[in-house]
Amino acid sequence: MPELPEVETVRQTLKNFIVGKTIKSVETPYDKIIVGNAKEFARRLEGQIICNLDRVGKYLIFILDDDAFVSHLRMEGKYNIVEESTELGKHEHVIFKFTDGSELRYADTRKFGRMELVSRDNYKDELPLSKLGAEPWEAKTDEVYVRLHKSSLPIKTLLLDQSIMTGIGNIYANEICFRMRINPKTPGNKLSKRRTAELIKTSQEILDEAIKQGGTTIHSFSANGIDGLFQTKLQVHMQQECPICKGIITKEQVNGRGTYYCKKCQR
């Protein structure tokens, strides 16, 4: 499931393939991927050149001549670059045809991903990006502390709240809690300001390391066939044995999400 490091990996890889290309047409065989009117989405993009590929949190932002659109991969979204003669895959739902005969195809087995037109010059200040908190590198301790302080929800749940900090998903939330040696069920309002600062710093470290490794491959995720290596570095997520005490890793649901932690080392 793509989180910030995976989306960043996709951005870096995909950018080289698509910047400068002109969109000839857009087809949407499964149009629920598009938020709003899919026909309108396709019509607006036709003839525009892809100028840049940005990222905010887990969102990709395609910058065109006059418009922009955001793309969220959710659980299993992927982008494929193929020649136009390539047979359409079962799970390819949005097709961008370029004037040079190549195509960008959005594939998503679970159809959870979404794309949405936004304004080119103001996309960070309008929905859906405007509701996001800062990425861990820009997060201010005081602001995060205020948010944590007024909630008794588990710290791991709050790590997944994109309006507090953005970019962290289930895998990295588990890893961050482990490195912090904190029980993921600890209420947010139990964290001191000092601990909050540590939480932000640990989030930065974990995401930095994952980006360096090219993300984490879980199930079918991969950016253009390049599989992330961070999975080999996972300490608790999907693990059986605690790397510190060699005890059993506990798996339980926390607010409906699979949560892995060591009951002895994380308190």
Add this chain to the structure above:
DNA sequence: ACGTCCTCCTGTTCGC
């Protein structure tokens, strides 16, 4: 304003 629950999907795993 906040917390909880439901929905969207399909491939995989599980139980009988």
Add this chain to the structure above:
DNA sequence: TGCGAACAGGAGGACG
């Protein structure tokens, strides 16, 4: 062995 049921999960929306 086979088939239906349960499960997984990010974000948005409904509801209290």
